Amino acid sequence: MAAFRELGVEKGINPEILFDAIEAALVAAYKRNFNAAQNVRVALDRTSGQYHVYAIKTVVEEAEDSIQEISLAMAQQISPDYQLGDTLEVEVTPANFGRIAAQTAKQVVVQRIREAERGIIYEEFSSREGDIVTGIVQRVENRNVYVDLGRTEAIMQQTEQIANEEYVVNDRIKALIIEVKNSTKGPQVLLSRTHPDLLKRLFELEVPEIHDGIVEIKSVAREAGMRSKIAVYAKDESVDPIGSCVGHRGFRVQAIVDELRNEKIDIVKWSEDPAVYIANALSPAKVVSVDVAENEKMSRVVVPDYQLSLAIGKEGQNARLAAKLTGWKIDIKSETQAEEEGEFLPSLPEEACDEAEDEMSGEDFLAEFEHDTFDADDAEADAETAEAGTEADIQDEDSGEV
Incomplete structure (x- = not known):
């Protein structure tokens, strides 16, 4: 849990987003390896890191689907306060769940981190359209100039470049943010030197x-x-x-x-x-x-x-x-x-x-x-x-x- 908090600070991401990602990953891992039809919830302790898996069931008169339903008699054995139509949670945490879920959870968490980073970068630069930024020329490919802005890499197309101006790698230049696009590969920042x-x-x-x-x-x-x-x-x-x-x-x-x-x-x-x-x-x-x-x-x-x-x-x-x-x-x-x-x-x-x-x-x-x-x-x-x-x-x- 301490590692996740440090990761959140390093990436500029709210640690709560990472904790929610772990819970979602554990739910996906449980359904994949144990019971895909069951409606479950994972509770993750933010301090100790302990987790529990709960199956969510509806209280009915007579349970016909044991996965989704529980009879009123059995529910009242747990607590006499349950009535028809209520929902209750039954813990179903598997004994060896941690080893099985680790790989699935890792992929989900990494993906959530990438999405969160992209969202933060998009919000940061979309609000700065029309502002001037300073960046370092990283490379020139297909007549496009790629500029490092620190948090992300921006692109300056040929039409936005000053004619006869040479862009050398590691040169520091000032440019104007003219547009920020949110593509499938992440936010794309477009720069201009001619505007x-x-x-x-x-x-x-x-x-x-x-x-x-x-x-x-x-x-x-x-x-x-x-x-x-x-x-x-x-x-x-x-x-x-x-x-x-x-x-x-x-x-x-x-x-x-x-x-x-x-x-x-x-x-x-x-x-x-x-x-x-x-x-x-x-x-x-x-x-x-x-x-x-x-x-x-x-x-x-x-x-x-x-x-x-x-x-x-x-x-x-x-x-x-x-x-x-x-x-x-x-x-x-x-x-x-x-x-x-x-x-x-x-x-x-x-x-x-x-x-x-x-x-x-x-x-x-x-x-x-x-x-x-x-x-x-x-x-x-x-x-x-x-x-x-x-x-x-x-x-x-x-x-x-x-």
């Missing part, structure tokens, strides 16, 4: 202001392994949401970038005004004007000629992520194109223009955090892909002549 919520959870871990609710993550758009955009907002005007996420000398955001293997991250400020929000989302490009159509959830954005390629991004990535982040369709045009088409150019609020200028000029951030905060390197690379005229404008801008 947008992974980025959100990483910021919650690294940024105390987000964890405490001072800064709120409004939206996340992600192309795993390449680039992401995250919109943040602080109800308290004295709190800088972008600075909180960046951290001193960029340490907070850099920790997340390192975990995601140098995935670029743009942090923009959320706004209730759709025009301002869309302008911020197109960072690091400067925006001249934004015209929004509320009913259609469409917007027309005008940017300086030399910023057109930067606003669109490499293979349209910047515009695509901005559309995902804001939930608006975005049509981007240069100033020249807008003038040729004779479109009205509503200007952004002065405050929003100043804010966007500060974010993208780097007066407060890029000069200090050139690495990955606002993708200055990517912006420069995107600009180099523009036409020759655009390149000249960029050079003039750098020299301060524009």
Whole structure:
């Protein structure tokens, strides 16, 4: 009995479950080896470990089935209180029952332990769907990565892996629990490194202001392994949401970038005004004007000629992520194109223009955090892909002549 209690503590299983399993195993062993038709109960003493087998019989006038029934006269010999219809228990413990039942009991107990462990693991991880976990890469088979989470082994399918990311055995990685299945082989935990919520959870871990609710993550758009955009907002005007996420000398955001293997991250400020929000989302490009159509959830954005390629991004990535982040369709045009088409150019609020200028000029951030905060390197690379005229404008801008 002491061994069963220690086993329960080790496996995290209530010892009562194991005791119930022993009783069930002894009942099965008795029916298999002695009397399969008899209705019996096994009583196991939780302290001493002694057990007794009792046959359950119904009190009738005249017993026709001696296995299931007992006559009223015989029942009253045991106790005068018995009446017709009552049930009583008669001890039928065999003398050599322990040796015969041992093998059967062992199999049943082992099976119960496995079922209890599976149930505990399923309950533990099913309640953690959407949470981030840290595990160790155990092996890679058929393009699936198996990760040891301590209590169980999780699987990360190829579709949930970051492209071009190598997973080496014994590497420690963070991943998001996206689903927990209860299969015949036990609970199956599915992980993801590409889900947008992974980025959100990483910021919650690294940024105390987000964890405490001072800064709120409004939206996340992600192309795993390449680039992401995250919109943040602080109800308290004295709190800088972008600075909180960046951290001193960029340490907070850099920790997340390192975990995601140098995935670029743009942090923009959320706004209730759709025009301002869309302008911020197109960072690091400067925006001249934004015209929004509320009913259609469409917007027309005008940017300086030399910023057109930067606003669109490499293979349209910047515009695509901005559309995902804001939930608006975005049509981007240069100033020249807008003038040729004779479109009205509503200007952004002065405050929003100043804010966007500060974010993208780097007066407060890029000069200090050139690495990955606002993708200055990517912006420069995107600009180099523009036409020759655009390149000249960029050079003039750098020299301060524009």
